[in-house]
Amino acid sequence: MRGLVAAMMVAGTAQAAQAADLPDFGALRGPVGINRGVVNWQGFYAGGQAGIGSSDMNFSGATSGLAGQLLWGTAMEAEGHVSQWPVLGKKSQQSHGYGGFVGYNSQWDDVVLGVEASYMHGAFGGSDSNSKPLIFSTSNGYTNDVMYQANAAFKITDMGSVRARAGYAFGSFLPYAFGGVALGRANITKSVSISGRQLNSSETPPLDNIPFSLSAASSQNGRFIYGYAAGLGVDMMLFGHVFARAEWEYLKFAGPVDTSINTVRGGIGYKF
Numbered sequence: 306m307r308g309l310v311a312a313m314m315v316a317g318t319a320q321a322a323q324a325a326d327l328p329d330f331g332a333l334r335g336p337v338g339i340n341r342g343v344v345n346w347q348g349f350y351a352g353g354q355a356g357i358g359s360s361d362m363n364f365s366g367a368t369s370g371l372a373g374q375l376l377w378g379t380a381m382e383a384e385g386h387v388s389q390w391p392v393l394g395k396k397s398q399q400s401h402g403y404g405g406f407v408g409y410n411s412q413w414d415d416v417v418l419g420v421e422a423s424y425m426h427g428a429f430g431g432s433d434s435n436s437k438p439l440i441f442s443t444s445n446g447y448t449n450d451v452m453y454q455a456n457a458a459f460k461i462t463d464m465g466s467v468r469a470r471a472g473y474a475f476g477s478f479l480p481y482a483f484g485g486v487a488l489g490r491a492n493i494t495k496s497v498s499i500s501g502r503q504l505n506s507s508e509t510p511p512l513d514n515i516p517f518s519l520s521a522a523s524s525q526n527g528r529f530i531y532g533y534a535a536g537l538g539v540d541m542m543l544f545g546h547v548f549a550r551a552e553w554e555y556l557k558f559a560g561p562v563d564t565s566i567n568t569v570r571g572g573i574g575y576k577f
Contacts (some may be wrong), residue, residue, distance in 0.1 A: 342476065343415055343474045343475060343476065344474060344476070344477055344479070344542045345412065346410045346412050346417050346472075346474055346479055346540075346576065347410050347411060347412040347417075348409070348410060348576055348577055349407075349408070349409050349576070349577045350407070350408055350409070350410065350548075350574050350575060350576040350577060351405065351406065351407040351408075351574060351575060351577075352405060352406055352407075352548075352550065352572050352573055352574025352575060353403070353404070353405045353406075353572055353573060353574075354403065354404055354405060354406060354423075354425070354550065354552075354570045354571065354572030354573075355401070355402070355403040355404075355570065355571065355572070356401065356402060356403075356425065356552075356568045356569055356570030356571065357399065357400070357401045357568065357569060358399070358400060358401070358402075358429065358566055358567050358568030358569065359397055359398065359399055359400070359566070359567050360397065360398050360400055360429045360430050360431055360461070360564060360565075360566050361395070361396075361397050361564070361565045361566075361567075362395065362396050362397075362398075362430065362431055362433075362459055362562050362563065362564045363394070363395050363562065363563040363564075364393035364394060364395070364396065364433040364457045364459075364562055365391055365393060365394060365395070366389075366393075367393055367433075367455075367457040367459075367495060367561060367562050368392070368393065368455040368456075368457055368495050368496070368497045369388045369389055370388075371495055371496070371497045371521045371522075371523060372387060372388035372453065372455075372497045372499060372521075373388035374521065375497065375499055375519045375520075375521050376388060376499065376519070380443040380444065380445050380447070381443065381449050381451065384441075384443045384444060385439075385441050385443065385449060385451070387439075387451060387453060387499065390437050390439065390453055391437075392435050392436065392437045392453055392454075392455040393433045393434075393435055393455050393457055394433065394435070396431045396432070396433050397431070398429075398430070398431035400427055400428055400429040400430075401427055402425040402426055402427025402428075402429065402568070403425065403426060403427070404423070404424040404425040404426055404465070405423075405424055406421055406422065406423040406424070406572065406574070407421070407422055408420055408421030408422065408470075409421075410576075412474070415473055415474045415475065416471075416472075416473060416474075417471070417472040417473070417474055417479060417481070418469075418470070418471050418472075419469070419470050419472075420467075420468070420469055420470070421467075421468055421470055421483070422465065422466070422467050422468075423465050423466050423468070423554070424463070424464075424465040425463075425464055425465060425568065425570075426462065426463055427461075427462070427464075428460060428461075428462065429460070429461040429464065429566055430458070430459045430460040430461045430491065430564065431458070431459065431460075432456070432457060432458035432459070433456075433457055433458075434454075434455070434456045434457075435454075435455060436452060436453065436454040436455070437452075437453050437454075438450075438451065438452045438453075439451055439453070445505075446505050446507060446508075447503040447504065447505045447515075448503070448504045448505070449501065449502075449503055449504075450501045450502045450503075450504065451499065451500075451501040452498075452499070452500050452501050453497070453498075453499050454497065454498040454499075454500075455495075455496070455497050455498075456494075456495065456496045456497075457493075457494070457495045457496075457562065458492075458493070458494045458495075459491060459492075459493055459561075459562040459564060460491060460492045460493075461489050461490070461491045461530070461558075461564070461566070462490055462491070462492065462527075463489060463490045464487065464488070464489035464490075464556060464566065465487075465488055465489070466485050466486060466487050466488065466534035466554065466556065467485050467486050467488070468483040468484055468485025468486070468534055469483060469484065469485055470482065470483035471483070472540075477541055477542040477543075478539060478540070478541050478542075479539065479540040479541070479542075480537075480538070480539045481537070481538055481539070481540070482535075482536070482537050483534070483535065483536055483537075483538070484533070484534065484535045485533070485534045485535075486531065486532075486533060486534065487531060487532040487533055487534040487556040487557065487558060488529075488530075488531055489529075489530045489531070489556075489558060490527050490528065490529060490530070491525075491527075491528050491530050491558075491560070492524075492525065492526045492527065492528070493523075493524070493525045493528055493561060493562070494522070494523070494524045494525075495522065495523050495524075495561075496520070496521070496522035496523075497520065497521055497522075498518070498519070498520040499517075499518075499519045499520070500516075500517060500518040500519070501516075501517060502514060502515065502516050502517070503515040503517065528560075530558045530559070530560045531558065531559065532556060532557045532558040532559050533556075533557050534554060534555065534556050534557075535554075535555050536552060536553050536554035536555055537552070537553055538550060538551060538552030538553065538554075539551055539552075540574070542576075546575050546576045546577070547573065547574070547575055548573075548574050548575075548576060549571070549572070549573055549574075550570070550571065550572040550573070550574060551569075551570070551571055552569070552570045552571075552572070553567070553568070553569050553570075554567075554568050554570065555567055556568075
């Protein structure tokens with residue numbers, strides 16, 4: 306009997322030692338280092354998304370280059386600074402789009418750090434059109450009666466971001482924040498028309514009343530634009546490796562038209 310008890314004690318000690326050497330896997334977690342009850346988010350993932358948002362654009366100065374070229378070398382531009390007149394202003398427009406995302410997560414306990422590329426296709430952006438009349442005199446003795454009309458449109462067809470993100474996992478949820486670089490392609494159209502009369506009663510006809518009408522336009526398709534991206538979101542594991550996503554993203558683009566885009570998105574992804 307004492308031999309049997311001794312044998313059982315030796316076997317139990319060996320099993321305990323063997324169990325201590327094995328990796329620790331739980332129902333909701335991965336290997337050692339990830340807390341019990343927390344989803345293992347580590348690895349590659351990809352998914353699709355759709356969303357709505359608003360484009361906020363500032364068209365001030367968008368056509369000043371065209372107007373300056375038309376009036377280069379004239380007293381109207383040198384003294385009246387016609388090209389700098391505030392003809393266009395700020396506009397906002399609602400839009401929607403769809404796209405996808407792909408990324409990689411590294412996880413330490415509850416902390417998740419990763420990199421991600423996000424893409425949206427849609428018709429973001431907008432346009433503005435306005436005119437401004439003004440009468441002013443120049444040193445050459447003429448009174449200038451000028452009408453400056455401007456049109457500008459800025460349409461972003463494709464946009465995305467490459468960003469770093471940081472999250473904190475609890476249960477099936479992964480709330481996160483991110484920041485990075487914004488990239489996009491835009492179609493830009495601009496046109497100006499400057500017309501009116503120059504009047505000088507001290508001149509003999511026809512120099513006392515000189516009508517003028519000038520116009521110019523430019524168009525760029527698929528112009529590359531860039532800026533920065535920031536936002537917040539949350540991923541929720543649904544079943545298996547499938548997760549749902551809700552996210553807000555802010556994109557700020559530099560360029561000929563100062564533009565910021567706020568989007569709210571929903572998506573479905575798969576963690577490999």
